[in-house]
Amino acid sequence: MLELKNVCFTRDNKKIxxxxxxxxxxxxxxxxxxxxxxxxxxxxxxxxxxxxxDSGEIIFDGKDITNLKINERANLGISFAFQQPVKFKGITVxxxxxxxxxxxxxxxxxxxxxSRVGLCAKEYVDREVxxxxxxxxxxxxxxxxxxxxGSKLAIFDEPxxxxxxxxxxxxxEVFENMRELVKGTTLIIxxxxxxxxxxxxxILMRRGKIEKIGSSKEILENNIKNSINCCxxxxxxxxxxxx
Amino acid sequence: xxxxxxxLLSDIDEGLLEEVSGLERLKDGAYNIRKNGQGIExxxxxxxxxxxxxxxxxxxxxxxxxxxxxxxxIPVIITESGLKDVVYNDFYIGKNAYTYxxxxxxxxxxxxxxxxxxxxxxxxxxxxARVKYVEKHYGEGVGDGKRILNPITEVYLKxxxxxxxxxxxxxxxxxxxxxxxxxxxEGANLVVTEKIMTGGEQFAKTxxxxxxxxxxxxxxxxxxxxxxxxxxxxxISKIYGNAKCFSHSxxxxxxQDKAIVTATPEVxxxxxxxxLIHEAAIGKIAGEQITKLMTLxxxxxxxxxxxxxxxxR
Numbered sequence: 060m061l062e063l064k065n066v067c068f069t070r071d072n073k074k075i076x077x078x079x080x081x082x083x084x085x086x087x088x089x090x091x092x093x094x095x096x097x098x099x100x101x102x103x104x105x106x107x108x109x110x111x112x113d114s115g116e117i118i119f120d121g122k123d124i125t126n127l128k129i130n131e132r133a134n135l136g137i138s139f140a141f142q143q144p145v146k147f148k149g150i151t152v153x154x155x156x157x158x159x160x161x162x163x164x165x166x167x168x169x170x171x172x173x174s175r176v177g178l179c180a181k182e183y184v185d186r187e188v189x190x191x192x193x194x195x196x197x198x199x200x201x202x203x204x205x206x207x208x209g210s211k212l213a214i215f216d217e218p219x220x221x222x223x224x225x226x227x228x229x230x231x232e233v234f235e236n237m238r239e240l241v242k243g244t245t246l247i248i249x250x251x252x253x254x255x256x257x258x259x260x261x262i263l264m265r266r267g268k269i270e271k272i273g274s275s276k277e278i279l280e281n282n283i284k285n286s287i288n289c290c291x292x293x294x295x296x297x298x299x300x301x302x
Numbered sequence: 303x304x305x306x307x308x309x310l311l312s313d314i315d316e317g318l319l320e321e322v323s324g325l326e327r328l329k330d331g332a333y334n335i336r337k338n339g340q341g342i343e344x345x346x347x348x349x350x351x352x353x354x355x356x357x358x359x360x361x362x363x364x365x366x367x368x369x370x371x372x373x374x375x376i377p378v379i380i381t382e383s384g385l386k387d388v389v390y391n392d393f394y395i396g397k398n399a400y401t402y403x404x405x406x407x408x409x410x411x412x413x414x415x416x417x418x419x420x421x422x423x424x425x426x427x428x429x430x431a432r433v434k435y436v437e438k439h440y441g442e443g444v445g446d447g448k449r450i451l452n453p454i455t456e457v458y459l460k461x462x463x464x465x466x467x468x469x470x471x472x473x474x475x476x477x478x479x480x481x482x483x484x485x486x487x488e489g490a491n492l493v494v495t496e497k498i499m500t501g502g503e504q505f506a507k508t509x510x511x512x513x514x515x516x517x518x519x520x521x522x523x524x525x526x527x528x529x530x531x532x533x534x535x536x537x538i539s540k541i542y543g544n545a546k547c548f549s550h551s552x553x554x555x556x557x558q559d560k561a562i563v564t565a566t567p568e569v570x571x572x573x574x575x576x577x578l579i580h581e582a583a584i585g586k587i588a589g590e591q592i593t594k595l596m597t598l599x600x601x602x603x604x605x606x607x608x609x610x611x612x613x614x615r
Contacts, residue, residue, distance in 0.1 A: 109593060129596035130605075138597060145594040148526070148554065150612035158608065159598045204598060 060085045060244060061106065061212060066115030068101055068267075075101045076112070077267035083244060085211075090255050091248045092278065093264035099248045100142065102264070103214045106246070107139040108132045120211070136211035136243070140204070142220050144197040147188045152200055155188055159204040176203045176233050194222045195230065202233060215247040219254075227251070255279065314410050318379040321440040322406025331373030331402075334361055336389065338382045349399075350374055360390035360422075363403075367396030367428065378407040383447050384415030390422045395463075398430040406438035409449040409475070418450040425456065427463035427490075435467045441474030448476040455482045459490035461516065466493040471506065472614065473499050478506045486547075488516030496525045497614045500533035500561070507536040514547035514576070523551040528610050529561030537565040543576025553582040556613060 061083040068076040076098045083089055091099050104110040106117060108129040117125045124132055133139075147155075156169045170180030176199040186192065188200060198218055205213050218234070219227045231253050247254060255261050255275035263271045263278050271278060311319070315337065332350035335343040339359070346352050349369040353362045363374060380387060395401055411417045427433060441449035457465050471478060484492045492512065500506050512521045521541060529535045537553045553565040569578040587609050595605035 107597060109597075128602075129593060130599055130601050133597050133599040141590075141594065145588075145590045147591055147609065148613050149615045150608070154608075154612060155598075158595060158600065161599060208598070 090258035318408030369399035383413030546575035
């Protein structure tokens with residue numbers, strides 16, 4: 060359903076994405092992991108249209124969407140949860156959920172979705188989506204907007220970023236039920252083992268390239284080995300790690 | 303005079319009244335309708351008396367003490383091009399009374415002469431009184447005559463009384479200078495929320511002057527505005543903390559096109575226990591807000607409109 064062909068993106072002489080080729084099938088739960096700066100966020104932003112590739116093609120449901128705007132992609136069935144949920148002044152949770160659902164959902168329907176992402180709905184539905192909400196609350200609202208879109212492809216950019224461990228432990232349950240919540244394919248950037256463990260496939264990225272695609276077990280074992288080797292090199296030789 | 307007299311009101315009048323007061327809601331409680339410089343209809347209730355001033359144009363409104371809840375509407379409509387209407391309305395709110403006051407001015411100007419309304423409203427609240435005051439400004443008409451509104455609001459709050467003022471002016475008004483003055487005694491509370499949107503060549507200036515004279519008095523002044531096209535806005539806020547008091551003032555503006563917004567916050571602490579905060583933010587719509595709404599399927603222009611609608615709500 061989604062295919063990236065030879066996608067490249069360079070900024071400040073740095074190859075952020077280095078010839079990415081990737082195919083993702085329908086109804087899969089795919090996790091993307093990898094070190095900071097490996098190009099994960101840029102990759103998912105390319106798919107949503109928030110960034111445009113320097114070269115390469117993005118095909119969605121057989122259609123070339125490389126030059127389509129964000130909203131055109133959204134209307135084809137791609138949705139996106141931001142790593143740092145955007146705050147507004149005056150726009151309420153209910154307003155945002157109404158826009159997300161593409162129709163005039165009732166407050167009751169909005170509350171149902173909020174409950175499913177673990178928020179006590181009545182307390183939140185009329186609140187403004189502003190800085191008075193905590194990081195964890197904003198994340199859940201962000202997830203609710205994606206869940207309401209009923210997308211073919213739902214993208215989550217590192218949902219655990221910026222929230223404390225306790226909040227994330229509660230949030231992770233939401234993701235464990237994600238297959239129910241989001242119909243279609245889920246693409247999620249995460250470093251959390253519990254998230255990787257529920258994925259059908261895990262994509263490991265490093266230095267703008269896809270290094271490996273496999274099960275969470277394969278990826279985690281490899282990754283940990285590499286990290287240990289990396290530390291050994293550092294300890295013995297004091298050289299910069301090349302891995 | 304308990305029923306709105308349809309013979310006195312044309313379709314244009316009713317349209318203007320709907321904009322500034324809401325026709326249906328007008329029938330609840332007391333009201334005084336002023337059209338083209340003349341009072342045309344009035345209704346008083348057991349708790350609210352309205353008396354015409356003898357020395358100058360305008361009315362005195364008296365709300366009895368301990369009134370539980372009353373609604374008072376005082377809409378002004380101007381349909382005569384070239385009219386310069388000045389009106390003085392004084393509100394006397396009795397001890398512990400709770401009143402909801404809706405004032406507004408609608409100008410319809412289809413001609414080339416300027417139409418102007420200057421409303422000078424003074425509020426005198428006795429101990430423990432509470433007022434919610436909503437003021438709505440609206441302009442319409444195809445003429446090139448300017449629609450000008452210059453409201454002055456003075457609020458005098460006795461011990462433990464509170465007034466919450468909400469003023470809204472969304473386009474349609476060519477020129478506005480709005481002055482709001484507050485004097486607060488012990489434990490009094492003033493909340494002012496202003497929403498302005500200007501476009502074209504429009505001009506809007508807001509001046510707040512608040513004196514916090516009593517211990518534990520507090521003021522919250524919030525201005526949210528959108529300036530589009532070549533319009534200009536000035537926001538001037540002066541807050542004086544003369545006792546152990548708290549104030550928070552906030553000016554938040556979105557600019558678009560070639561509009562100009564100037565914010566001049568001034569806070570003066572004349573007492574060591576005065577706690578005064580001011581925040582001002584002016585800028586274009588945040589790109590990330592547009593991006594987020596686009597990921598929900600809105601086109602860029604639709605996203606901008608949603609953001610502005612929310613901001614000014």
